[in-house]
Amino acid sequence: MNNPNFAGQGVYIIKVKGHIDEDWSSWFEDMTIATSYAEDGTPVTTFTGQLNDQAALHGVLARIRDIHMPLISVNQVELDSKDDP
Secondary structure (H helix, E strand, O other), rough: OOOOOOOOOEEEEEEEEEOOHHHHHHHHHOOOEEEEEEOOOEEEEEEEEOOOOOHHHHHHHHHHHOOOOEEEEEEOOOOHHHHHO
């Protein structure tokens, strides 16, 4: 990443293959958990939420790894200033 001021804080959308129940939210930094299905019928779980720094992001990714869910994508979402808390 070319931004020297990047601290990792922001809203992230993380997608993985497989299904995980939304009751696991507290284990994943209280991110919102939703399951949808790919065109081939494969379940896709999406984690969405605010993370405070890169350590929190890496923690979520490590937990995803630990339960053997294949990672599809990780995206940081840019919010409009009107959307900021």
